[in-house]
Amino acid sequence: MIRDLNRWASATAFATILLSGPGMLAAAPAPGGQQGTQNPPAQQQQQNDKDKQPAPLSMDTPQGNAPTAAPPAASPEEEAALKEFQAVSPNDIDKRIPMAEQFLQKYPQSRYRPVMYQTLVSGYLAKQEVPKMLDAGEKEIALNPNDTPVLGLMGQTLARTVNSKTPNALEQLNKAEQYSKRAIEVTPTLPKPPDLTDEQFTMAKNNALEMAYSGLGLVYLQKGKYSDAIPALEQSVKADNHPEPDPVNWYLLGLANEKASHFDAAVVAYTKCASIQSTLQSNCKSGIDSAKKASSTQLSAPN
Helix, strand or coil: CHHHHHHHHHHHHHHHHHHHCCCCCCCCCCHHHCCCCCCCCCCCCCCCCCCCCCCCCCCCCCCCCCCCCCCCCCCHHHHHHHHHHHCCCCCCHHHHHHHHHHHHHHCCCCCCHHHHHHHHHHHHHHCCCHHHHHHHHHHHHHHCCCCHHHHHHHHHHHHHHCCCCCCCHHHHHHHHHHHHHHHHHHHHHCCCCCCCCHHHHHHHHHHHHHHHHHHHHHHHHHCCCHHHHHHHHHHHHHHCCCCCCCHHHHHHHHHHHHHCCCHHHHHHHHHHHHCCCCCCHHHHHHHHHHHHHHHHHCCCCCC
């Protein structure tokens, strides 16, 4: 699933925050002329981690969902090409990606474009080819502005890959904020697709919301808006009902609380992060020590 494929980005998010510092863009003018407070932490080494019609909610199904508008009827040749594509295992991304690209090139107005773009989004994400993933995601959102899993993924991925050296970094963060907010707005309003159980539908919505709130929280953190980042990241960890939660969101929640001088809450979040098996554990343990030390020498801000 898209949510699981995106776990590799945890190392990127960690490096972005630690190397560039939270609030790295706080000094840049935000819409409305507001500015945040910049207070970057010390640099640390980057770690590797393995880790225009509304569309119905996609559950990362191999075949996806067609748009609800009435596109041109598919020719027998096009239908045959789709069946050939569907016959390939979803796990065989090295075969499915070029097939999807070829299909889109041959049938640029096909009603099955969302199927192909969703495949390219998840496939390029799995291959960690982020620019190509983002390009496919942009095209899918242009077709289906309410594809909430892709909106959530795009918001989170953009936020986790922007750093101080990224060209048009503020523009990219603003786009991540836009996608994340759109996913948060639309997800609760979507009707349940008939082919999904109630449990599957709830899981799909939670996956989309987890990524969307994560992206939004990180955008606020990057902009130095710590008091806004905290509730967004709290919603992200709340929506994460997986056996192995994403440790990045707990780390970011700890960091946002620490920067906002909510030291006790920071210790709680860092402790949760440290309990999850990942390469972030040592950093979360350091965060615990940092927040406790700050609590002993600084006044905690009211919640």
